[in-house]
Amino acid sequence: MSKIVFFSIPAHGHTNPTLPVVSELVNRGHDVWYYSFMEFREKIERCGAKFIPCDEFLPSISQQELERKVGKDFAALIEMIADTTLALEKQVSTELREFKPDCVVSDSLALWGKLLAQKFQIPYICSTTSFAFNQYTAKLMKPSAKEIWRTIIGMGRINKKMKMLRAHGFAVKSFISVIQNDNETDTIVFTSKEFQPLSETFSDRYAFVGPSIRKSSHVLKDTTSRKFIYISLGTVLNQHNDFYQNCMKAFADSSYEVLMSVGENTNISSLGRTPDNFTIRHTVDQVAVLQKTDVFITHGGMNSVNESLYYGVPMVLYPFHSEQRLVADRVVELGAGIKLKGYKMRHLTKAVADVLTDPLYQKNVEKLAKSIQHAGGAGEAANVIMAKAAKHESVVE
Numbered sequence: 001m002s003k004i005v006f007f008s009i010p011a012h013g014h015t016n017p018t019l020p021v022v023s024e025l026v027n028r029g030h031d032v033w034y035y036s037f038m039e040f041r042e043k044i045e046r047c048g049a050k051f052i053p054c055d056e057f058l059p060s061i062s063q064q065e066l067e068r069k070v071g072k073d074f075a076a077l078i079e080m081i082a083d084t085t086l087a088l089e090k091q092v093s094t095e096l097r098e099f100k101p102d103c104v105v106s107d108s109l110a111l112w113g114k115l116l117a118q119k120f121q122i123p124y125i126c127s128t129t130s131f132a133f134n135q136y137t138a139k140l141m142k143p144s145a146k147e148i149w150r151t152i153i154g155m156g157r158i159n160k161k162m163k164m165l166r167a168h169g170f171a172v173k174s175f176i177s178v179i180q181n182d183n184e185t186d187t188i189v190f191t192s193k194e195f196q197p198l199s200e201t202f203s204d205r206y207a208f209v210g211p212s213i214r215k216s217s218h219v220l221k222d223t224t225s226r227k228f229i230y231i232s233l234g235t236v237l238n239q240h241n242d243f244y245q246n247c248m249k250a251f252a253d254s255s256y257e258v259l260m261s262v263g264e265n266t267n268i269s270s271l272g273r274t275p276d277n278f279t280i281r282h283t284v285d286q287v288a289v290l291q292k293t294d295v296f297i298t299h300g301g302m303n304s305v306n307e308s309l310y311y312g313v314p315m316v317l318y319p320f321h322s323e324q325r326l327v328a329d330r331v332v333e334l335g336a337g338i339k340l341k342g343y344k345m346r347h348l349t350k351a352v353a354d355v356l357t358d359p360l361y362q363k364n365v366e367k368l369a370k371s372i373q374h375a376g377g378a379g380e381a382a383n384v385i386m387a388k389a390a391k392h393e394s395v396v397e
Helices: 012-027 038-046 063-072 072-097 112-120 143-152 155-167 177-178 242-251 286-290 302-310 320-331 344-357 359-373 377-394
Strands: 005-006 031-037 050-054 103-107 124-128 186-189 204-208 227-234 257-259 278-281 295-298 315-317 335-341
Touching: 005 012, 005 072, 005 112, 005 143, 005 377, 012 031, 012 038, 012 103, 012 302, 031 038, 031 072, 031 112, 031 335, 038 302, 063 112, 072 155, 103 112, 112 124, 112 286, 186 227, 186 320, 204 377, 227 242, 227 286, 242 257, 242 278, 242 344, 286 302, 295 302, 302 315, 302 320, 302 359, 315 344, 320 335, 335 359, 335 377
Parallel strands: 005 031, 005 103, 031 050, 103 124, 124 186, 186 204, 227 257, 227 295, 257 278, 295 315, 315 335
Antiparallel strands: none
16 A cells, blocks of 8 residues: 655645545545645545645635636745745644655645645645646746736845745755756646647656546536537636626527626626527536537636636636636637637637638547547546655555
8 A cells, every 4th residue: 555645726626536546546545645725625535535634724715716826826825835845844844754655646736745745755646727838838828918917016025035935954955946847757637648738748747647637526417409508717716797798799699599697796786687599597517518518618728728618618718817818729720619709709609610611620529539538537547646655665664
């Protein structure tokens, strides 16, 4: 039996892909600890892992603010990572010494896991729920002028945090060495090699396992012959009434059946009268919905896009920040969808009509679906982790 430790950030998009992997490891008889946050406790414990809360060590922050930092404020993100690492250090250091894990699996943004693993010389694997990034793929990011300016003016704060980490015994050369993996770092990437941009620039230490798709308890049945549109802007930055209302106007009383998921914090009644061909919900079982969807209007979050590709659903994309724009651009490059030029009625109706009437979109997305479905998923991710842990166990023995 191996001992595995996971670290993640308080975000559904970074936690959910790891849960089937945790279940797989536990089912194989291994001991798993998961450092996470109270909102994920039930999910993690349901997988059979030991849950350890980190809420008191993370600066008080909402998911909305976290998503903003991840996508738009790089300096603030680095500050949060450094502060969380230093806050966690005393407790986690003691626990890691006692547990003696064979491997640490840490989210690409939960860099406190990476830093602690390096400090205590524990084998480390990076868990990447977005695209993998190196010196080549980083150039594909297209940050806005405001995002670039925030980083420039934040460099002083970033360098200060790097000095603090070094003072606590963390061997960090620069903030780049903290956030970027090299080709010698074992990395699990939750998408396929075919969808990953510039995949040829990554070494074989990168395992492109595809998404670990959660099994849905049910599948929606087709009740009409009309084309089915599913609209969702994700679980965090989804309060966008103007967008939702334009969708309602664009497709009201059309030949389409439409399901729109608007998030827990959107007041559905504030959107106005619901058209007869619309169903509006705060949340839905997305995996179940996608299995009957003809076109998915999405913000371009990596998990949503992976799930859409897995089920062979072409997309219309409306990204909010640079990481989502990169995902959307890759979908467009591979001919699996269209990126909106705006969200006025004419943009929405044209994009949906183009996707539904041009058979190339469906053909291209089905090709990607095969690559993702055969990438290995949670089982292959568990294989990678166990291979790493086994090497450590043999050395210790």
